[in-house]
Amino acid sequence: MKNKFSPFFKSTFLVLALAAMCVSMAYMMKEPKISGSGIVVVVNKENPISGLTASEVKLYWLRKVKKRWPELNKNIKPADRKNRCPEQDIFYDKVLGMSAADVESYFIQKQYGNAEKPQDKFSNDNDILEFVATEPGAIGFVNKNALNPNVKVVFTLE
Amino acid sequence: MKHFTSVIIFVLLASYYTVAQDTKIRFFGHPGFEYLYNNDLKKGSPYFRSGPFVLFVTSQLNDKVAVAGEVHAHYMATTGAEVEIERLYITYDHKDYLSFRFGKMYTPIGYWNLNYNFGLVLQPTISRPSILQPTHDGGFINTRDAGFQVEGSGISSVGFFYKAFVFNGVGKNGGYLGIPYQLGEAPGAVLQLGLEPTDGLKISASGMYQILQKGYPNQYDSVFTEDIKSMMWAGSVSFMNPDKKFECITEVFYDSKQYKSIGTKGLDGGFIYLGYKLSSKIIPYIYSETTKFDYTDIYYPRINVYTGQPYVDLTKFDLGLRYKYSGSLVYKFELEAMKQDRFGFSFGAKTQVAFVF
Numbered sequence: 001m002k003n004k005f006s007p008f009f010k011s012t013f014l015v016l017a018l019a020a021m022c023v024s025m026a027y028m029m030k031e032p033k034i035s036g037s038g039i040v041v042v043v044n045k046e047n048p049i050s051g052l053t054a055s056e057v058k059l060y061w062l063r064k065v066k067k068r069w070p071e072l073n074k075n076i077k078p079a080d081r082k083n084r085c086p087e088q089d090i091f092y093d094k095v096l097g098m099s100a101a102d103v104e105s106y107f108i109q110k111q112y113g114n115a116e117k118p119q120d121k122f123s124n125d126n127d128i129l130e131f132v133a134t135e136p137g138a139i140g141f142v143n144k145n146a147l148n149p150n151v152k153v154v155f156t157l158e
Numbered sequence: 159m160k161h162f163t164s165v166i167i168f169v170l171l172a173s174y175y176t177v178a179q180d181t182k183i184r185f186f187g188h189p190g191f192e193y194l195y196n197n198d199l200k201k202g203s204p205y206f207r208s209g210p211f212v213l214f215v216t217s218q219l220n221d222k223v224a225v226a227g228e229v230h231a232h233y234m235a236t237t238g239a240e241v242e243i244e245r246l247y248i249t250y251d252h253k254d255y256l257s258f259r260f261g262k263m264y265t266p267i268g269y270w271n272l273n274y275n276f277g278l279v280l281q282p283t284i285s286r287p288s289i290l291q292p293t294h295d296g297g298f299i300n301t302r303d304a305g306f307q308v309e310g311s312g313i314s315s316v317g318f319f320y321k322a323f324v325f326n327g328v329g330k331n332g333g334y335l336g337i338p339y340q341l342g343e344a345p346g347a348v349l350q351l352g353l354e355p356t357d358g359l360k361i362s363a364s365g366m367y368q369i370l371q372k373g374y375p376n377q378y379d380s381v382f383t384e385d386i387k388s389m390m391w392a393g394s395v396s397f398m399n400p401d402k403k404f405e406c407i408t409e410v411f412y413d414s415k416q417y418k419s420i421g422t423k424g425l426d427g428g429f430i431y432l433g434y435k436l437s438s439k440i441i442p443y444i445y446s447e448t449t450k451f452d453y454t455d456i457y458y459p460r461i462n463v464y465t466g467q468p469y470v471d472l473t474k475f476d477l478g479l480r481y482k483y484s485g486s487l488v489y490k491f492e493l494e495a496m497k498q499d500r501f502g503f504s505f506g507a508k509t510q511v512a513f514v515f
Contacts, residue, residue, distance in 0.1 A: 067254055100485070105400065105485040108486070111216055116224070
């Protein structure tokens with residue numbers, strides 16, 4: 001049976017199909033999804049702070065305006081994820097309102113201008129929880145499902 | 159060779175302390191290319207720039223104490239290859255409103271001088287304001303020096319901040335390795351006061367005061383023939399907020415020298431940078447600057463010994479585009495038009511790849 005489609009149409013169709021697949025994959029990657037019911041921002045249990053708004057989390061985590069926790073008088077130590085992950089994408093986008101490149105530049109700028117230590121980076125949520133549980137000035141974000149009782153939740157992003 | 163051996167030793171020591179302390183090491187670089195055509199001379203040529211190689215190390219020694227060191231290796235047409243300690247200081251953060259800094263650091267004038275310099279991956283433009291060329295490269299203003307600083311920030315709801323810096327001064331720059339009592343008695347001082355009423359908006363004013371004493375050496379290694387009272391004023395407004403689309407830095411400077419013999423001579427200048435983020439990666443911008451130099455000021459030699467060129471008035475306009483591939487890699491392109499006394503009008507294009515690792 002004679003093929004009714006010419007090689008030109010077949011190759012065009014193939015290219016378009018691949019392009020459509022790439023576009024849909026990019027679209028799916030654009031909206032990060034996390035398992036569980038959201039992310040939480042946690043601090044050390046010694047920290048007397050009880051709850052924070054999203055904008056306060058941003059100010060503290062980026063060490064904007066304040067470099068030390070009021071009352072506790074300890075260095076604010078932000079904890080971040082080492083590699084890109086949905087939790088980080090959501091935290092950067094919804095809480096900080098910044099791109100990953102902007103966050104990176106921001107901490108390089110703080111280090112270059114004022115010798116401020118950049119954020120500590122960890123491979124997974126458990127490492128962040130362990131850091132926050134042991135460092136009085138720490139503040140980090142984790143998946144709500146990973147939460148344990150050794151830290152204090154100060155903000156929840158559903 | 160001796161300099162490069164020193165750098166290697168420094169890097170090895172720094173690497174050792176990386177293990178021992180909470181230390182972060184960064185290397186900055188910014189190679190570039192430019193083509194400028196001088197319309198008066200009818201002459202132009204392409205030029206590749208390697209830029210300096212910059213090593214920047216910080217370490218948080220404990221909750222309140224941190225140290226920073228910055229070394230750069232570069233090539234000067236007049237003096238050849240040089241390795242220089244740009245900054246080396248220790249800080250003690252008592253509270254947000256009170257901390258101390260001791261060592262060699264950038265003088266607190268405006269926003270640009272405290273935030274960019276050799277970190278070109280952070281600087282929004284390729285061009286650096288000519289008014290901020292450091293005195294040790296034949297520039298006009300003490301952009302960095304060794305001394306002691308008291309500072310504080312985030313005070314009250316208007317975000318008041320201050321920096322008070324007492325430093326060696328122009329007449330004592332050689333004192334870093336020299337004999338202090340041969341370099342004059344009077345230190346210099348700078349006070350910066352400012353507000354950050356909203357996130358990213360900084361408004362500041364700075365004043366610098368130095369007495370340049372008769373009989374002591376100046377930045378050109380010649381001797382002052384009379385006492386000179388040197389004062390500098392700077393005003394700065396900047397809005398650099400990473401989560402906002404609009405960016406702006408504008409600063410003005412006035413530097414005066416009071417002589418008994420010839421009266422007061424002044425130098426003024428300023429610049430403006432305006433950028434707009436089309437996306438988180440693409441930022442078109444404009445930059446313009448001017449520097450008005452007083453040719454009757456006897457402080458400056460006819461030929462700048464650092465550059466081999468005469469000091470001149472300058473007006474410059476740049477139209478640029480910045481592509482931020484990531485926080486550690488930025489590409490910049492600028493179209494430039496510049497008018498300089500004695501050199502005339504020139505125009506061309508510049509490009510730069512700035513990185514940190």
